[in-house]
Amino acid sequence: MIVAEQKPLSEIKYLISPYKQILVLGCGTCMTVCGAGGEREVSFLSQALQLEQSMNSVSWQGFQEYTVKRQCSNEFLDVISDIVTTIDCILSVGCGAGVQTLARRFPDMPVLPGVNTSLLGMEQQPGIWDECCVACGECRLGDTAGICAYTRCAKGILNGPCAGNKNGKCEVNHDIDCAWVMIYKRLDRLGQLDKMRHYYSMRNFKVTPRQIGLIQKPDLAGESDG
Amino acid sequence: MAKSAFEEKLHSDKFLVTSEIGPPKGVDVSEMIHHIEILKDRVDAINVTDHQSSMMHFPSLGGCLLIKEHGGEPVLQMTGRDRNRLALQADLLLAYSRGIVNVLCLTGDSINSGDHKDAKPVFDLDSVQMLHMIRMLESGKDAGGNQLKGTPCFCSGASVHPEADFLEPQLIKFEKKVAAGAQFFQTQGVFNVTKLREFSEYASQFNVKVLAGIIVLASARMARYMNNNVPGIILPEEIIDEMETAEKGRGLTKGIEIAVRSIKLIKEEKLAHGIHIMAVGNEGVVPDILDQAGSGGVNQ
Structure with missing residues (x-):
């Protein structure tokens, strides 16, 4: 939301x-x-x-x-x-x-x-929302146990935790769970730790303002000006 | 192209010693040059930090150029925090053209820990992706797949945190870095021998060189501060307690004592292929540490 x-x-x-x-x-x-x-x-x-x-x-x-x-x-x-x-x-x-x-x-x-x-958030408790999605257009939640590394890791790291986490908390804010420790624990729980071993390549940041539609746009290529 | 002097040593059985310098905040590089002069004949390579702790400084690449000018062997520390893939590649091309080929790929501390907290964090690439980007450059293409005019070649390394609370995810990432072509690792500061022993045994299965990070503590206060505020540093209570036993004004001496003890142990037990000394502003004591530990020196 x-x-x-x-x-x-x-x-x-x-x-x-x-x-x-x-x-x-x-x-x-x-x-x-x-x-x-x-x-x-x-x-x-x-x-x-x-x-x-x-x-x-x-x-x-x-x-x-x-x-x-x-x-x-x-x-x-x-x-x-x-x-x-x-x-x-x-x-x-x-x-x-x-x-x-x-x-x-x-x-x-x-x-x-x-x-x-x-933010795009999920409810943590009534009235408190955690940012969980940046609408990047390249969802990898299937690989990260339903926890978005790009949004919830303070550095948006795609290939595993940085060295800054301590006691499972993020170096940026010690009250926030390290996204990669959460991903690791949940992948482990799901028996999918092998997913963490994949190399995730450089992102496509799609800088141009994006547009999506459920309705197929008409193909204008063949249309004449008149 | 011939390997760098450091890369040649990576392929030898020599116990490697590296250290690092932090560039100044400003254009007065006299102290940095002084540190280069102190270190260049005592260590196998000198890292130059990249806006250490996310605080704006004279650039890492500039520090590496100074090391080359003064006859030393630089390691370019490169983080993804401040530059996107275009800027990182451009800096790598410049580095290579000036004979700077040892590169330590790091994700970088968060912007929040630094002195420009409102800046836009870049983090276009993480450390693993940066290593892959270097492999691409070495294949003659840029990260966009475009042909390069003249192909560079690097000796790339990365960091690892053997004492992390949650070690397995760190090790998984370590293996990604190995797969991405990291030839050497400089670890975060190590203080827990048991954990280093375990990591050493694990890492021995990989064909990479691991240099154990040695942080030279200067006071109990600094130790406590680093423990609480510096990402990647986990100091055991007994180390902080030991620092507390130092007489007033003798903290650095105690820190040197701890560093020397660690280095001796690492050498005796062969817990790493070398050490990376981080003196955090007290670079002048590095030769003393090496003398006391009976270690290091380019020709030793």
Whole structure:
């Protein structure tokens, strides 16, 4: 799941300072679950800003609140198209993908991020998320016992532990388990330690912004301009 | 191309001695040159650290060039922390062109342990991949599979941690490094003889030379600090206790005593093919250690 944290109120105030009518827009999927930008957080944030408005001299005059099912899908943004004609900016508490989908969908509307999109995480305990995936596009979890070396090793080492781990903990943070010790233990438990002996070659970092689709793109090669 | 002097010694039965110097933070290289002068005729090769502890320093390659200029035999320490595969290859080509062919491939400490904690960690390649990249260069191609104009040849090595808490994964990686063509290993600092004995027996099945890492402690405080903060260092309590027994201002003497004792034991029991002395800023004491241990010297 995508996990985010709300930006400090001072930064949000700075971001919206040039605008008068503001739509605080939540997202009903990941941001709702991680508690950074669902309906509840939209309400809290809106109230906090209105409180600020009542106490200090600020430019903004009105807030509207809305939470769409999913900010990163165009189809779920149609419902706000009427609201958008009545505002000066969108303060999105969706993830970075949500903010950018809004910016593309509403080209004349400033869209501001109300959260810092932090990681792709798994729940360690309620409210605490561990980063576990960097969406690298080259998944090797089948070789590493379901524990991502690239994400969870502080150095992203693919061929085994560095010398820095101590008592099974990472040299970067002694509270975090060394990814490679975890991988080793679990491969051992699964009877698959031979996988650790494989050489994992240099990664393909695919620097170009990536695009994937379930629908086959049309082959444009043979099409004429006319 | 002829092998490096160090590589030729790797193929001999000589008990090898290497040491290392840390370049300065800045452009005043006088102390580094002083250390080179002290060490060059007493050790078989001198490593130059690559931004040791992730702290920005004069480059390893620059230090190696100075060693060559002063008639010594350098080992280029190269980590993947700060350079991607293009930069690493380019540095290797420059190194080779200047006669620097001994390379120690390391993954590198984390950025967090250094003095530029906000920097982007590169880690494009890990140490095993770096060894494979060197093999590719030696085959006449770069890591992208493109033809090189002029083919280099290196004597490559790597590190291993015989005293790691979880040893088996370290050994698996060690074997990957051997398979990737590492010819020599310089170990992390060793203090636990039992563990070194076990590692020595295990490593004897491979056709590589292992140089046991000897860290020269300078005080009990430093020992405790290193134990808690320096990745890859596990000091037994009895070593720290022994350092505590040193009189005030005599910590380094005690550290030298421990280092000499370790070297003698390693030689007597043939626990390694040589030693790699890390004096951590006290490089001036290395000749004294070698004298006391009855060891080392290029011609000994």
